[in-house]
Amino acid sequence: xxxxxxxxxxxxxxxxxxxxxxxxxxxxxxxxxxxxxxxxxxxxxxxxxxxxxxxxxxxxxxxxxxxxxxxxxxxxxxxxxxxxxxxxxxxxxxxxxxxxxxxxxxxxxxxxxxxxxxxxxxxxxxxxxxxxxxxxxxxxxxxxxxxxxxxxx
Amino acid sequence: xxxxxxxxxxxxxxxxxxxxxxxxxxxxxxxxxxxxxxxxxxxxxxxxxxxxxxxxxxxxxxxxxxxxxxxxxxxxxxxxxxxxxxxxxxxxxxxxxxxxxxxxxxxxxxxxxxxxxxxxxxxxxxxxxxxxxxxxxxxxxxxxxxxxxxxxxxxxxxxxxxxxxxxxxxxxxxxxxxxxxxxxxxxxxxxxxxxxxxxxxxxxxxxxxxxxxxxxxxxxxxxxxxxxxxxxxxxxxxxxxxxxxxxxxxxxxxxxxxxxxxxxxxxxxxxxxxxxxxxxxxxxxxxxxxxxxxxxxxxxxxxxxxxxxxxxxxxxxxxxxxxxxxxxxxxxxxxxxxxxxxxxxxxxxxxxxxxxxxxxxxxxxxxxxxxxxxxxxxxxxxxxxxxxxxxxxxxxxxxxxxxxxxxxxxxxxxxxx
Numbered sequence: 177x178x179x180x181x182x183x184x185x186x187x188x189x190x191x192x193x194x195x196x197x198x199x200x201x202x203x204x205x206x207x208x209x210x211x212x213x214x215x216x217x218x219x220x221x222x223x224x225x226x227x228x229x230x231x232x233x234x235x236x237x238x239x240x241x242x243x244x245x246x247x248x249x250x251x252x253x254x255x256x257x258x259x260x261x262x263x264x265x266x267x268x269x270x271x272x273x274x275x276x277x278x279x280x281x282x283x284x285x286x287x288x289x290x291x292x293x294x295x296x297x298x299x300x301x302x303x304x305x306x307x308x309x310x311x312x313x314x315x316x317x318x319x320x321x322x323x324x325x326x327x328x329x
Numbered sequence: 330x331x332x333x334x335x336x337x338x339x340x341x342x343x344x345x346x347x348x349x350x351x352x353x354x355x356x357x358x359x360x361x362x363x364x365x366x367x368x369x370x371x372x373x374x375x376x377x378x379x380x381x382x383x384x385x386x387x388x389x390x391x392x393x394x395x396x397x398x399x400x401x402x403x404x405x406x407x408x409x410x411x412x413x414x415x416x417x418x419x420x421x422x423x424x425x426x427x428x429x430x431x432x433x434x435x436x437x438x439x440x441x442x443x444x445x446x447x448x449x450x451x452x453x454x455x456x457x458x459x460x461x462x463x464x465x466x467x468x469x470x471x472x473x474x475x476x477x478x479x480x481x482x483x484x485x486x487x488x489x490x491x492x493x494x495x496x497x498x499x500x501x502x503x504x505x506x507x508x509x510x511x512x513x514x515x516x517x518x519x520x521x522x523x524x525x526x527x528x529x530x531x532x533x534x535x536x537x538x539x540x541x542x543x544x545x546x547x548x549x550x551x552x553x554x555x556x557x558x559x560x561x562x563x564x565x566x567x568x569x570x571x572x573x574x575x576x577x578x579x580x581x582x583x584x585x586x587x588x589x590x591x592x593x594x595x596x597x598x599x600x601x602x603x604x605x606x607x608x609x610x611x612x613x614x615x616x617x618x619x620x621x622x623x624x625x626x627x628x629x630x631x632x633x634x635x636x637x638x639x640x641x642x643x644x645x646x647x648x649x650x651x652x653x654x655x656x657x658x659x660x661x662x663x664x665x666x667x668x669x670x671x672x673x674x675x676x677x678x679x680x681x682x683x684x685x686x687x688x689x690x691x692x693x694x695x696x697x698x699x700x701x702x703x704x705x706x707x708x709x710x711x712x713x714x715x716x717x718x719x720x721x722x723x724x725x726x727x728x729x730x731x732x733x734x735x736x737x738x739x740x741x742x743x744x745x746x
Contacts, residue, residue, distance in 0.1 A: 274382075274453060
C-alpha cells in the first residue's frame with residue numbers, strides 16, 4: 177500500500193546537501209548499499225533515481241526486486257540530525273524513450289563522461305522517522321525494560 | 330480466428346507453470362507466453378497510439394510480415410525490457426487465443442480472459458523515422474530501430490531458398506520477399522550509412538547496431554560475396570567511431586577462419602553471431618536443409634567455436650529458434666525427449682563460451698511451418714531456465730541479444746540477475 181511522503185521528507189530529499197543511500201538485496205541475499213545523489217520525488221509521489229551503470233550490483237538487485245516484489249530501503253540524512261528511512265517497491269525501470277533521453281542529456285551536463293543505465297521509479301510503502309530523539313522516545317515508551325538502571329536512579 | 334476449443338485444458342496455464350517453477354519471475358514468464366501466443370490490440374489500445382510519438386507497423390518495412398496493420402511495433406515492460414510483438418499471427422490456424430492489449434483509464438495493459446496482467450508502454454519512434462535521405466527516400470527504408478538499437482537488414486533475400494526445399498522451414502523472410510514481389514535484394518550502402526549518421530544524432534537513443542541479412546552463397550568460396558558486402562557496409566557505418574571496437578553485432582552465415590579473420594581485421598565490429606537455429610543434428614538437417622547441404626551441422630558448430638578464437642569469449646553468440654525441434658512430422662515425439670537432447674547440445678555450445686540467444690518459435694504466416702503448433706509454455710520456461718543455469722555456470726552473457734539491445738530472446742532476461 178503506497179504512502180505519501182510528508183513535506184519534511186520531500187524537502188530533505190530535495191536538499192542537495194542531504195545524503196541519500198539506496199540499500200537493496202539480490203538473489204544471493206547479500207545486502208548492497210550505494211549513495212545516490214539523484215534521488216528525487218516525482219510528480220506521482222514516487223521515489224526516482226538514476227542508475228548510471230547498467231552492470232552495477234544496484235541495478236541487478238533492483239531488477240531482482242521488481243521481479244520478486246522485494247522492498248528497497250532508502251535512507252535520507254540531512255545535517256544536523258534529520259534522518260528518514262523509506263521502504264519502497266520498485267515499480268518501473270525506464271530504459272528508453274523521450275523521458276530517458278531527457279535525463280541522459282541532463283546527466284551529461286553535469287557528468288559529461290558517464291552513460292545512463294536506467295531511471296528507476298519506486299513506490300514508497302512505509303516511512304520511518306529515524307531521528308535519534310524520536311527513536312529514543314519510541315523505545316522508552318514501548319520497551320521501558322530496555323535501559324540501564326543508572327540512567328533512571 | 331480458429332483455435333482449438335479446449336486448448337486451455339490441454340496444457341499448463343501461466344499460473345500453473347509458475348506454481349511448478351516458483352523460482353521464475355511472473356513478469357518474465359508472461360513475456361515468454363505473449364511471444365508464444367501473440368497479441369491482438371483492441372480499438373481502445375489502437376486509439377492510444379500517437380503517430381507523432383510511437384513506432385507503428387505501418388511506418389516501416391516488414392521483412393518478416395505478410396501484413397502491416399496500424400498497431401504498435403512492440404511493447405516495453407515495467408522492468409525496462411522490450412517485448413517484441415511485431416510478428417504476424419496465423420489467423421487461420423492460431424491453435425491458441427492470443428493475449429489482448431487493451432487501454433483502461435489512459436493506461437495500456439496486457440490482458441487475458443478479461444483479466445489485467447501487466448501494464449505496458451508503446452515503443453517510441455526515433456527522430457530519423459520522420460526524415461529523408463539525400464535521394465528523397467525515407468531513412469527508415471534503409472535502417473530500422475528498436476528502442477536502443479539500430480537494425481540493418483542488408484540482404485533481404487536468403488539464397489538458401491534458391492534451390493526449392495532448402496530454405497529454413499520456420500523462416501518467413503524470403504517467402505515475404507516473394508509475396509511483396511520485391512526485386513532488389515539490397516539497398517545501397519551509401520544511403521544506409523547516411524541513415525546511420527542521422528540516427529546517431531539522437532542523444533541517448535542508441536546503444537548498439539545490428540547488421541544482418543539473408544545468406545549469400547556466391548563468391549570464390551562459399552559466402553565470400555556475403556562477407557564482402559558486410560565488410561563494405563561495416564566500414565561505412567563504423568569507420569567514423571573513435572574506438573577500436575564499436576558496440577555492434579553481425580548475424581551472418583557461418584564464416585570459416587579465413588573469413589572471420591578478415592571480418593575482424595578489416596572492420597570495427599565487436600561481436601559476431603551465426604545461428605545454429607536447431608539444437609540437434611538430425612532435426613537441423615530436416616529443418617534447415619540449405620544450411621545442412623552447404624555447410625553441415627558439425628561444420629557450422631565448428632566455425633562457431635572458431636569465431637571465439639577470433640572475436641574473444643563473450644563476443645560470439647548463436648541464435649536458436651526454440652521449439653522447432655518439436656515440429657511435425659520429423660521433430661521429437663515429446664517435449665521431454667526434445668528437452669533432453671536440446672539441453673545436452675546447449676551445454677556443449679555454451680561451455681565453449683558461446684551463449685545461446687533463443688527465440689520463442691512462432692508459426693509465422695508465409696513460412697513452411699506456418700500451420701504448425703508451437704510447444705507448451707512449460708517447455709519454453711523449463712528450457713530457458715536451464716539455458717540460464719548453464720550460462721551462469723559457464724559465465725557467459727550475450728549483451729547484444731539481451732533485454733534492451735534486442736528483446737527478442739526472453740531467456741536472456743534471466744541473466745540480468
